[in-house]
Amino acid sequence: MKSAVSTRWWLTFIVFAVVTIGAVAALVWASVGQPEPTLGACPPACPYEFRLPSTLLPASDEAGSINFLFMMILVLAGIVFVVVEGALIFTVFKFRNRPPETALQIHGDTKLEIAWTAAPALILFVIMGFTLRTMSEVRGPATGQVLTVKAIGHQFWWEFRYPNQNVVTASELVVPVNTTIEVALESVDVEHGFWAPELFGKVDAIPGYTTRVRFTPTSVGRGEYGGQCTQYCGTQHAQMRFSVLVKTQAEFDAWVAAQQQPAPAAETLAGDVKAGYDAFLNPQNACVACHQIDGTTAAGQIGPNLTHVGSRAHLAGGILANTPANLAAWLRGPQDVKPGNKMVIRKLDDATINSLVAYLTSLK
Amino acid sequence: MATQAHALPATRKPFLAEALDWITTVDHKKIGILYLCLNFFFFILAGVMALVIRTQLAWSNLKIVDPDRYNELFTMHGTTMIFLVIVPIWAGFANYVLPLMIGARDMAFPRLNAFSFWLLFFSGLVMYSSYFFGTVPNAGWTAYPPLTADANALPGIDFWILGLHLGGLSSLFGAINFIVTTMRLRAPGMKLTQVPMFVWSMLVTSFMVLFGTPMLSVAITLLLADRHFGTSFFLPAGGGDPLLWQNLFWFYSHPAVYIMILPAMGLVSEVLQTFSRKPLFGYSFIAWSSVAIAVLGFSVWAHHMFQVGSSLAVNTFFSLATIVIAVPTGVKIFNWIATMWGGALRLEPPMYFAIGMVTMFIIGGLSGVMLGSVPVNWQMHQTYFVVAHLHYVLFGGSVFGIFGAFYYWLPKMTGFKLNRSLGVWHFWLMMMGFNLTFFPQHIAGILGMPRRIYTYAANQGWETYNLLSTLGAFLIAVSVLVFIINFFVSARKAEPAGENPWEAPSLEWATSSPPPEYNFAQIPTVSGQNPLWARPGGAADPSGHGTH
Numbered sequence: 052m053k054s055a056v057s058t059r060w061w062l063t064f065i066v067f068a069v070v071t072i073g074a075v076a077a078l079v080w081a082s083v084g085q086p087e088p089t090l091g092a093c094p095p096a097c098p099y100e101f102r103l104p105s106t107l108l109p110a111s112d113e114a115g116s117i118n119f120l121f122m123m124i125l126v127l128a129g130i131v132f133v134v135v136e137g138a139l140i141f142t143v144f145k146f147r148n149r150p151p152e153t154a155l156q157i158h159g160d161t162k163l164e165i166a167w168t169a170a171p172a173l174i175l176f177v178i179m180g181f182t183l184r185t186m187s188e189v190r191g192p193a194t195g196q197v198l199t200v201k202a203i204g205h206q207f208w209w210e211f212r213y214p215n216q217n218v219v220t221a222s223e224l225v226v227p228v229n230t231t232i233e234v235a236l237e238s239v240d241v242e243h244g245f246w247a248p249e250l251f252g253k254v255d256a257i258p259g260y261t262t263r264v265r266f267t268p269t270s271v272g273r274g275e276y277g278g279q280c281t282q283y284c285g286t287q288h289a290q291m292r293f294s295v296l297v298k299t300q301a302e303f304d305a306w307v308a309a310q311q312q313p314a315p316a317a318e319t320l321a322g323d324v325k326a327g328y329d330a331f332l333n334p335q336n337a338c339v340a341c342h343q344i345d346g347t348t349a350a351g352q353i354g355p356n357l358t359h360v361g362s363r364a365h366l367a368g369g370i371l372a373n374t375p376a377n378l379a380a381w382l383r384g385p386q387d388v389k390p391g392n393k394m395v396i397r398k399l400d401d402a403t404i405n406s407l408v409a410y411l412t413s414l415k
Numbered sequence: 416m417a418t419q420a421h422a423l424p425a426t427r428k429p430f431l432a433e434a435l436d437w438i439t440t441v442d443h444k445k446i447g448i449l450y451l452c453l454n455f456f457f458f459i460l461a462g463v464m465a466l467v468i469r470t471q472l473a474w475s476n477l478k479i480v481d482p483d484r485y486n487e488l489f490t491m492h493g494t495t496m497i498f499l500v501i502v503p504i505w506a507g508f509a510n511y512v513l514p515l516m517i518g519a520r521d522m523a524f525p526r527l528n529a530f531s532f533w534l535l536f537f538s539g540l541v542m543y544s545s546y547f548f549g550t551v552p553n554a555g556w557t558a559y560p561p562l563t564a565d566a567n568a569l570p571g572i573d574f575w576i577l578g579l580h581l582g583g584l585s586s587l588f589g590a591i592n593f594i595v596t597t598m599r600l601r602a603p604g605m606k607l608t609q610v611p612m613f614v615w616s617m618l619v620t621s622f623m624v625l626f627g628t629p630m631l632s633v634a635i636t637l638l639l640a641d642r643h644f645g646t647s648f649f650l651p652a653g654g655g656d657p658l659l660w661q662n663l664f665w666f667y668s669h670p671a672v673y674i675m676i677l678p679a680m681g682l683v684s685e686v687l688q689t690f691s692r693k694p695l696f697g698y699s700f701i702a703w704s705s706v707a708i709a710v711l712g713f714s715v716w717a718h719h720m721f722q723v724g725s726s727l728a729v730n731t732f733f734s735l736a737t738i739v740i741a742v743p744t745g746v747k748i749f750n751w752i753a754t755m756w757g758g759a760l761r762l763e764p765p766m767y768f769a770i771g772m773v774t775m776f777i778i779g780g781l782s783g784v785m786l787g788s789v790p791v792n793w794q795m796h797q798t799y800f801v802v803a804h805l806h807y808v809l810f811g812g813s814v815f816g817i818f819g820a821f822y823y824w825l826p827k828m829t830g831f832k833l834n835r836s837l838g839v840w841h842f843w844l845m846m847m848g849f850n851l852t853f854f855p856q857h858i859a860g861i862l863g864m865p866r867r868i869y870t871y872a873a874n875q876g877w878e879t880y881n882l883l884s885t886l887g888a889f890l891i892a893v894s895v896l897v898f899i900i901n902f903f904v905s906a907r908k909a910e911p912a913g914e915n916p917w918e919a920p921s922l923e924w925a926t927s928s929p930p931p932e933y934n935f936a937q938i939p940t941v942s943g944q945n946p947l948w949a950r951p952g953g954a955a956d957p958s959g960h961g962t963h
Contacts, residue, residue, distance in 0.1 A: 116790070117790045140774075146691070148762065159699075159753075163697075163753065167749040172739075190727075241562035244722065244865075251793075254722055254723075254724055257657055258561055258650075258651045259651025390481060390482055
């Protein structure tokens with residue numbers, strides 16, 4: 052371009068750029084500087100530190116296959132990109148600003164048309180072939196050792212049930228390494244999407260359907276992989292998270308054995324813990340309307356099963372680290388921590404909250 | 416073809432009479448301008464929403480807007496851009512130029528034409544009145560039930576349904592009008608196989624609207640029934656099926672992508688040949704590739720549903736159909752490059768935007784092929800990779816095309832030239848802003864960032880990409896500001912554009928700028944694809960090839 056771009060315009064541009072960057076930076080700075088108001092009592096590291104998820108760091112056979120396919124198509128697309136954009140930009144530079152009478156008056160060329168119809172078709176059929184292979188590899192029937200798990204979507208948290216082990220938990224899918232995990236997905240309310248980028252491609256949980264996905268973790272690795280709801284499901288869709296904890300077979304067996312135990316009997320409790328137990332079962336506090344604790348009379352079916360809530364690393368749909376301070380903040384005002392979530396609780400006094408925290412954290 | 420000296424009336428009409436004139440007009444040119452004003456207004460509105468969205472996501476855990484407001488914002492941004500900006504703005508341009516391009520005096524049904532515009536006007540009004548009732552649509556532009564079937568939890572969806580009904584009818588009547596106009600009102604001698612490529616694109620697009628839009632109307636009517644009349648079309652508890660919605664919705668909404676992009680491709684074809692001073696390379700291949708895209712476009716809708724657990728056979732079919740669409744799309748791109756090859760390119764703002772459209776659409780097309788591969792889709796669907804992809808197609812493709820159309824045809828509509836240097840600035844700022852906004856979103860998606868989230872946790876490695884994206888969004892806003900300034904600066908300067916400022920070959924340039932109410936003093940007789948180039952004296956085509 053040989054437009055006469057004056058200094059005036061450079062200056063205007065620089066001013067605009069500085070103003071925009073400044074405005075955004077100021078907004079971000081203002082927001083970042085604010086401490087979390089509802090979690091004021093919590094040290095900075097308190098909100099659950101989500102692990103960096105990435106489809107580029109596969110930790111299962113299935114995610115590995117997809118990553119290979121992705122990389123292959125990316126390379127092909129990259130070559131096509133360079134060739135086509137190169138041809139386009141070269142043409143623009145070569146023929147720009149030439150005298151009008153030099154323009155060729157041609158209307159087409161059938162041979163060329165056939166060539167540039169056939170060449171992309173060829174590349175696309177190669178891609179399709181690899182696609183088909185990977186598709187059956189990733190979602191075909193499982194071989195070897197299989198663990199069946201049911202994942203049930205709720206607004207806005209995931210429930211995990213192990214039908215053969217008789218274990219129920221929430222927000223954390225605990226699985227043994229080198230075993231194929233077959234997840235059957237259901238939903239109790241609206242559509243949700245189930246995805247842990249390092250482990251498997253996403254599948255929706257659809258009311259009225261049971262959908263399936265499987266994955267085979269190849270190593271314990273970091274041990275924990277982030278996951279998140281991927282189908283818009285309402286106000287708190289953004290904070291419907293979960294994690295997959297990959298354990299050795301021995302660790303997994305021990306975890307299952309622990310989870311199969313009911314909560315300690317009332318007679319064994321004392322002090323704050325006993326007070327919390329009483330508060331939990333007090334119908335006026337309404338905890339039991341939604342929550343179940345095996346071994347007690349609490350049998351609500353709406354919220355997460357809390358029998359072993361103390362053993363979990365996260366709270367509130369995978370968004371908070373399970374610390375006494377976070378739990379207290381949650382009980383004080385779940386709508387302040389995660390506005391729009393489905394937990395309703397009446398205003399409790401501090402003593403009750405402290406005893407509830409003591410009781411719930413004791414449920415290992 | 417007479418050069419009509421377009422005499423401006425010496426005295427202006429009083430304001431009320433002028434306003435009444437515009438409200439009651441059935442002149443295709445005035446209706447076209449009404450469309451363009453309305454659509455541009457909504458473009459600015461949706462753009463401001465996008466800026467708020469981008470600011471909220473600039474860093475992790477920001478609290479610029481609360482979750483419910485954010486969910487309303489992305490719903491209204493998407494719905495507005497699709498149904499109130501990109502789909503209808505092409506009806507606006509076509510309203511103005513299509514009758515001129517085929518040498519007609521007006522659209523076939525002028526009153527129906529006015530009705531289409533006013534339906535669209537009320538569609539926007541109904542949709543945005545939700546803000547005054549405090550119940551704004553908030554379930555994304557896809558509004559999947561069962562979430563949206565609950566009228567108590569999400570009352571705003573009714574505004575969305577009603578607005579879409581009106582907008583759908585507007586689109587449908589417009590399509591009928593464009594089809595009949597193109598079929599029946601072409602100037603003597605103009606064969607259907609010789610119409611300007613923009614006219615052809617509008618014809619194909621109108622057929623897609625005709626086949627697709629009723630399906631959307633059916634879907635939203637059923638949803639309305641589920642919400643208020645106790646039916647269970649989409650509710651499993653009553654024997655319904657949530658996937659029925661996805662099938663019905665995407666049966667329209669995937670073709671809608673082509674409804675938004677085919678007219679842009681038509682515009683690019685016009686501009687490339689005009690500014691290369693060279694007839695379109697492979698006219699019939701470009702024309703038939705549009706038809707191929709339209710037909711294939713109706714058999715790919717389930718690629719939005721690869722994650723619902725369909726069988727291998729179903730996924731294979733839709734994957735194949737999706738990937739195959741890249742072939743006719745590639746044919747267009749190669750023909751465009753060949754059109755420029757050997758030409759004498761004049762780099763004016765419309766040409767910048769047309770070339771820009773092709774360069775960006777290539778990226779959107781390639782990421783589309785990636786998403787068409789089912790396993791890759793399982794990973795990338797519902798992430799920012801898709802957000803990036805769709806914006807490369809709809810912004811890099813359609814919106815760049817729309818600004819190309821503004822620079823190309825505004826001199827015809829207003830009678831004055833637009834400032835070239837501001838136009839070039841607009842282009843480069845938008846190009847930089849656009850890529851800065853949307854390229855990093857590919858990476859955020861690959862790193863696992865889902866779409867439609869109002870916030871994200873720290874330490875996920877997404878902040879940098881989101882911050883770049885936010886900066887880019889503001890740069891786009893600046894570029895649009897340059898466009899608006901350009902319009903007013905040029906209007907003030909009022910440098911006459913003349914009949915044919917670009918020395919273009921099609922008939923809209925064979926009358927004054929702006930054209931008189933009756934368009935042509937005498938309906939031109941045409942032979943060949945590029946009538947004005949075949950004319951003695953007006954020929955960039957001295958060999959006379961334009962008359963073939």
